Amino acid sequence: MSETERRIHRPSRDPFLFRPIRFRSVEARNRIMMSPMCQYSADDGVANDWHFGHIAARAAGGIGILCVEATHVSPIGRITPHCLGLWNDAQRDALARIAAHIARLGATPAIQLAHAGRKASVSTPWTGTKPIPASDGGWEIIGPSAVPQSPEAQTPRAMDKGDIAEVVDQFRTAARRSLEAGFEVLEIHAAHGYLLHSFLSPLSNFREDEYGGSFENRMRFLHETIDAVRKEWPQELPLFVRISATDWREGGLDLDAAIEVARELKARGDVDLIDCSTGGVDHAQKIAPYPGYQVPFAEGIRRAVDIPTGAVGLISTPEQAEEILASGRADLVLLGRVLLFNPHWPLHAANRLHADHVAWPMQYERSNIF
């Protein structure tokens, strides 16, 4: 088929998915973000060849913003002993090589900073996510209150104000190292039952001081963390916050509460996007996932608060992703597992949605045979 015939049968289009998007001084080449996904494969928190290959493949696959997995701000903030960390310069230098390669491949390098709180010190998923005893290298876990996340989990030590100040400062220094490593988007992990979420949720925070009780008090740790991060993370670079927009349980956070969280974050003026995930704080949560099941949270927050949102969770076809953006339900789509299945999902989606301007890496051009 000649080029003219091809265009008659299949006119090039300009899908939302492949329109660049700007956050502060950063322009991403499209609106698809790789959702952070732990690989549980680091030694002493340092990224290695597994991380490099895994990330490089997705960057070459055409992703717009590539978010490196939950990268923990302290040793005891790690979920497993094999999670990434960013509390020393060796960890920073390993990530710098990865961030540079992401940028070289045309994607925007992003990093998620995290502290696992009371969900820390467990084994890798493929060995059962079991609490690790101290005799096996496990560590004391911390949280808002001395209440475990599930009957099988370790009981955390309730943090005192000194612990809170220490973690806030750990986020600050990790933000500085993220900048030094060359990341252009920083996401704070305040979802999935990890430390910051566990302060936000009334299902895990039973404190009676100024960090517990009222909504304002439960927000305090997150605000202090953002203040500290913003001391190091320049105003010209975007800051995203991932929240759990519902705890999927009576008495926990729900969409109305998430809208209040987003309203406060918008009012600060220094948060650029709410990444809308759900769940993780309470073992008795009731979730019945279906394709796009979390999109209504991104949509609800975007419409109520007028702040950019990211939609995530069981988004797997180009048409589904395009609909989310085209109908104004979110500003970015985040993809997780589908990118594990197919690192070149964005390039295939471009083809399917007739975004002919999207180029494959030169080295792969001969694969574009459709």
Ligand SMILES: Cc1cc2nc3c(=O)[nH]c(=O)nc-3n(C[C@H](O)[C@H](O)[C@H](O)COP(=O)(O)O)c2cc1C
């Ligand atoms: C292997 C794996 C690791 C994950 N690690 C993280 C993580 O580091 N941080 C995070 O916020 N979410 C994490 N998640 C959740 C994903 O970012 C995403 O929100 C979830 O998988 C739903 O999107 P999906 O249906 O497109 O996979 C992880 C998910 C998977 C499958």
